[in-house]
Amino acid sequence: MKKAVVVFSGGQDSTICLVKALDEFDEVHAVTFDYAQRHRKEIKVAINLAQYFKVTTHKLMDLTLLNKLTISALTREELPVSNQLQNNGLPNSFVPGRNILFLTLAGIYAYQISADAVITGLCEADSSGYPDCRSVFLKNMNKTLIQGMDYKVNILAPLMRLNKAEVWAMADKYNVLDLIRYKTLTCYNGIIGIGCGNCLACKLRNIGLNNYLSNPKSIMKSYLKKVNSS
Template sequence: MKKAVVLLSGGLDSSTAVYLAKKEGFEVYAVSFDYGQRHDKELNCAKNVVEKAGVKEHVIVTTNMNVWGGSALTDKNIEVPEGKEDSKDIPVTYVPARNMIFLAYAASYAEAIGAQDIFIGVSEVDYSGYIDCREEFINAMENAINHGTVCAVEQGRKIKIHAPFLNMTKAEEIKLGMELGVDYSLTWSCYKGEALACGTCDSCMLRLKAFKEAGYKDPIEYNL
């Protein structure tokens, strides 16, 4: 069976990516990150998703991106703001170069286990304006990986980055996830990490909007 490394945060997008990779016939090796984020709710969800989906292996990489902060997700002195649907600015929840770092780890993991496929659940249709969720970036990272790995340069086994939701709305993604059997009650999207999802941060607003447009009720509870 073909192997695929799937970046799994425990959120809606990455959990759907796990199920899609399995549907496409891949043996899934999930990789999550404890990067100094302000809460561990998503990581706990990732563990539950892995158990429910039945992936081959789950690796949690620990790194300390909170040392330099620069984001409301890694610096607890920066408050998570309420979401603004019409905002065009890069929000303070953007973590500097996070997906670049995550994909580099995924490439190393993939090369080590002989996988030629990496899945990442980014979208540039419904997203918070993050620069590292765009097709140009994904293509550039794939190019860099295939210029910097022995498997690609010396052995002719290039690594492909799959971003299957890149041009999907989150509503379309949820409909697909329902067909795939994703248990969205096991996922977490809220930036604040409290007992209940806040319902007002960018991530919560995008999630609630998507479930409504898809015609489903979000199975997690909100503090609304």
């Protein structure tokens, strides 16, 4: 029996990864992290979607310590979300160490339930420059988990090589485009569906959607080509 643990926020990327996992694995377990994030409405969205898709188990993990340790627009409501890069070249929405902790805890959970894979929605093409969304990070993180736990678990990132338009094509392929469009929460300001339209997450999401809707056949072909070549 093939088991997977999906790092699940209730956003566009993690939801389409959940749908894909449900199609490919016998058991799918979802984990959602509460780090007192600015857009914490996503937790309720994740709970509702996990129930809708009838995942095997859905764990909500308390990670509020991360909020206390990091200063980011996503952990401090008094800081406005800015599309301008900081002096370090990263957006102020970057939360240092977030994906390190997420994948570590998901890996520990995978170990406990003897899961084959940890699945994450990390995407290098549209990562906003976040260093913990890059393939090199993911490969090294996977090696660290295997070595540290002496347990063979694969971290899978189905979206890693896709752009946002191709992610929408993937949603369409799995017949969940409207669900992803209207029922997920990607917006940093906590607005479900189309979002605020101004934050970086909304801009990437909406540009990708508009690109896909303007030329679905071509983008679907591009998506399928990448999937078949991986």
